[in-house]
Amino acid sequence: MTSSEPRPRENQGKESRDRLNLPGYEIPPEMDGQIAITTLDRVYNFGRRSSLWPLMFGLACCAIEMICAQASRYDMSRFGMEVMRPSPRQSDVMIVAGTVTKKMVPAIVRLFNQMPEPKYVIAMGACASGGGPFKEGYNVVAGVDKFIPVDVYVPGCPPTPQALVAGMIKLQEKIDKQSLSQVRWYRKGADSVEIPVPFLGPDLIDPRNIPHIKAKSAELANPPAAENA
């Protein structure tokens, strides 16, 4: 349905309707625009992907480009993503925009846990994706994916607003492919996955890694004889 000619007035919005319609079903011209023959998954995903509400949550430099993406020139609202919510309870996608530090990561995990399913995470920029230029720092977490699952990584330092919008469109494509019968959050018993919140001790402690930390530090205190020799 791609055509370079200007669309006649009555056909406006046809493209998004076509996205909703299942291909191969002809709709009689007199009913065009009033009915759609489609699957439940398509309707459901169409609604979700067109109104992604990000969490108003900026960490560092990338947050400025995130604001730029919403501001005058780049205008993310064209894609239905402009409704920034300051509360995690109301948002669908968390854009981790900036360096994740050890001091901040407990708050990030808690915010992620507070978001209702379905929820998505975009790691914006080099720092959130893997530590970036600050990876070696003693207070820096080398990538937010060590703690929360990331759906889309946007490269750049910082990524331009266009790159962020492209990342959001990638997320929309991912949502398009999800199916109601398959997604985790509608399965019986399996509700939202709580991630144990890390805590700050002598250094950052991830509760999931406690046995590993214990074993390793015991090994460091009493190195095996082979290494001593």
Add this chain to the structure above:
Amino acid sequence: MTTPVSETKLEPLGERLAARFPGAVGADTRPGYSGWVVEAARLIEFATFVRDELGYDLLSSLTAVDYLPEGRMEVVYHAYKTTGGPALVFKVQVPRVDPVEVPSVISIWPGVDFQEREAWDLFGIKFIGHPDLRRILMWEGFEGHPMRKDWKEAFYEEEVKPFKSRWPDGNHVYAEQKNPYGDNIMFKPGFDPEKWTPTDPEELLYASLKNYQAESKDGIKTDQVLVNLGPQHPSTHGVFRVVVMLDGETIVRLKPVMGYLHRNHEKIGERNTFLLNMPYTDRLDYFNSMSNNWGYSMAVEKLMGIQVAERAEYIRVIMAELSRIQNHLVLIGTLLSDLGAFFTPALYAFEERELILDVFAATAGSRMMCNYHRFGGVVRDIPAEALQKIKDLSFERLPRKIEEFDRLLTENEILVSRCKGVGVLSGEDAVAYSMVGPMLRASGVPYDVRRADPYGIYERFEFDVAVRYNGDLMDRYLIRIDEMRQSVRILQQAIKQIPAGPIVSVKPQYQVRVPAGEAYGRVEGPKGELGFYVISTGKPTPWRYHVRAPSFINLTALEKMCEGEKIADFVAILGAIDIVLGETDR
């Protein structure tokens, strides 16, 4: 260019100090160093003398240096006169044996509060007499003082970059593979997380707030409420957190909590070569990478003793002033957002900002992280189209838009009633709290580094130092409009005068040779005096690399400004300080 205390002044001052403090104060004679070395026991007496009799009322910077090979720690103070002129640098040297103790000068300059806490946090220097000496950037309970030279981070590889270990056989080895824990963490051998008793990192913080005495008014007993704002809060301009003690709606006490974006700028900076630090400075105050570059390149140029190419001087001024304008535009936009005019003024501001960022992208190649300065000049010339754009902006568009902002906002009744008389800070307090930049000038102190201690070629331009006298929110807003007008004036002159010629005075090279010594380069950034204190030992990396961040130090007076104000005004008062967390936490 700032010169250290000039030759003519040095002798009388030296004699005066020798007469006043016989044997306790001596000139710093190490090659490349300047200033005075003061005995720790007489520091308070000396500091009082410096402030009251010599007139150095603004203590701009306090930082620590760890001289591990010599076995001593040094605390370095930079004091200025608000009437202008170069710095008085004095140092206290103490043996590097725990506990390292230095008297606190907080009773003389209250503005050192956070800086002394930072030195305690990162260097483990105990400031005797400091009322609230807690960690500031790291959390309470963190092990070690990370900026000490013998403290190695979990991902430590080598002293100097580029790390040879990264590419042993052309294959990349991840830092995670080298750390025993497989992550950026480090524990004492034998540490058992199950037997470890957690200490509450917030305990000391809340305790420091609770020493306020509850008093009953009109016979009714009141109870204070403790409110946490942040680190995830839409109005804190990033990951800033503040704990407020409230009496009803009124703020009684307030403690900022920082470090949620502490990215170890200084530790990384001491592993980087001199040039490698340039892109890192971009990420300090990420609105103004051009000004940040300037401060750092100025400090290193002083050490190297090189001049800046003539054309590059003009380019630097043009870029710094464009940067100031877009910073102030964004500040006004977000300040209005904080006051409730949700996003409309910000949209206007961002429209102009994008035009300025286009210029940056055309010259430096990047919108925000410009990485534009090099020692002795800049990295690329301004393309002709970009220069034309700057011309159009500064002669036509920006003056018109600044007037538009002024017309739309300044007399707006809601803005005036929310801002007039709120968050007042007097001139004396502002100086005592080491406030700098627009915050200081809004309190009636006309102190601008571009005039007080001119650097670059600012002496050649005609402009006024903007000053307002009420010290309230309204003046802090107005002074930004004034400053944008002055910046446009400077831009117009600079564009008319810019000469042709080379853009860098020395041969550009990746590895620069920096002679041993110390240097402090400071520029008037849009947020205030931004200083870089760099110590070189002649090696490829700086021995000490410290950033005197205006956002960080301006926060010292936050409690003072907020006391007695309503909690709803807090976000506006914070917004008007114009903090950027990348610079606050570094």
